[in-house]
Amino acid sequence: MKIAITGQKGFIGKHLIRKLESSKQYNLSYFDRKIHNLFHVDLLKSFVSQKDIIIHLAGLAGIHGNTPSGKFLTVNTLATSNLLEAVKQDGKKNCLFLLASSSQVYAHTAYEKYYKETDVTEPNNVFGLSKLLAEQILLHYTNQKVVKGMILRMSNIYGTDAKPYYNSVIATFQDQVKTHQPLKIFNNGKDVRDYICIDDVVTAIEQSLQLKPITYEILNISTRRGASLSEIVQIITSIQKNVQVEYMQSKSSFINNKYYLLCDNSKARKMLDWRPKISLEEGIHNLFS
Numbered sequence: 001m002k003i004a005i006t007g008q009k010g011f012i013g014k015h016l017i018r019k020l021e022s023s024k025q026y027n028l029s030y031f032d033r034k035i036h037n038l039f040h041v042d043l044l045k046s047f048v049s050q051k052d053i054i055i056h057l058a059g060l061a062g063i064h065g066n067t068p069s070g071k072f073l074t075v076n077t078l079a080t081s082n083l084l085e086a087v088k089q090d091g092k093k094n095c096l097f098l099l100a101s102s103s104q105v106y107a108h109t110a111y112e113k114y115y116k117e118t119d120v121t122e123p124n125n126v127f128g129l130s131k132l133l134a135e136q137i138l139l140h141y142t143n144q145k146v147v148k149g150m151i152l153r154m155s156n157i158y159g160t161d162a163k164p165y166y167n168s169v170i171a172t173f174q175d176q177v178k179t180h181q182p183l184k185i186f187n188n189g190k191d192v193r194d195y196i197c198i199d200d201v202v203t204a205i206e207q208s209l210q211l212k213p214i215t216y217e218i219l220n221i222s223t224r225r226g227a228s229l230s231e232i233v234q235i236i237t238s239i240q241k242n243v244q245v246e247y248m249q250s251k252s253s254f255i256n257n258k259y260y261l262l263c264d265n266s267k268a269r270k271m272l273d274w275r276p277k278i279s280l281e282e283g284i285h286n287l288f289s
Helices: 011-023 041-048 069-090 126-143 169-178 198-208 229-239 266-272 280-288
Strands: 002-006 027-030 053-056 095-102 147-154 156-158 183-186 192-197 216-221 226-228 245-248 260-263
Touching: 002 011, 011 027, 011 198, 041 069, 053 069, 069 095, 069 126, 095 126, 126 147, 126 216, 147 198, 156 169, 156 198, 156 280, 169 183, 169 229, 169 280, 183 229, 192 198, 192 280, 198 216, 198 266, 216 266, 226 229, 229 280
Parallel strands: 002 027, 002 053, 053 095, 095 147, 147 216, 156 192, 183 245, 192 260
Antiparallel strands: 192 226
16 A cells, blocks of 8 residues: 655654554555655645545644744645646545644534534634635535545643644643743633543544545544643642743733633544543643653
8 A cells, every 4th residue: 555645744644654664564655855846736646646545644743923924825735736647637636635634623612522523613813714724625625526525633642752842732841840840821721622632633543544435535533532732631630740830911802801612522432443542631741741
């Protein structure tokens, strides 16, 4: 099975590569910036040619106040479109195209709601919008019978190799502990989200490679357990005893309001014969102890 992977040097990519290489079942090829370019279709044709599966992990993560909105749309949306166009022009017909998407395609709620894949998508930020547009472009190409689509809407991922101040609040807390800074908490730590360990994520990705969707499938990759930042801090301070906590004023429109962003994972559990195995307590303990 020939698999092409973008973003292999990123957080998810590093872990996925180790897992896929250790299985020795796959013929893997990686995106090479010296040869390929996500913003030039012609320079992607050799990357996608004759591949059975394309795993698209590359993208701009998170929500960064100093990042222009257009950059999210360029890196996350346009790059996906170019990759799919290269498949259309020079790829293997009906190959599997796996897109790493995000739970941020759903709206934040003021109450506890677990989103299903069929629920309305309504991103609260440009990052989520850029991922949703990438999904819609993929669906367009599945309708044209260019590829089979696999969209994985991933919750907040944490684990080793996560980048602090970029794609994981838990990684940010790790850095703050390591550099003897207080843990900085916004909105009184009330916001509730789903946090999933990278090991469980890469297992879900590998399991999804075995599926053969008729056109496309969308799966939430989550734990179906909500946790607030305050709960995470409590776990950390039970391990690291002398850590201080500093509460910061948020610029978010959700300031002073508790919000939730949670996903139901029952479809992924059924279709992938998968379930997250690492609890939040165990995952944080592994990182901080």
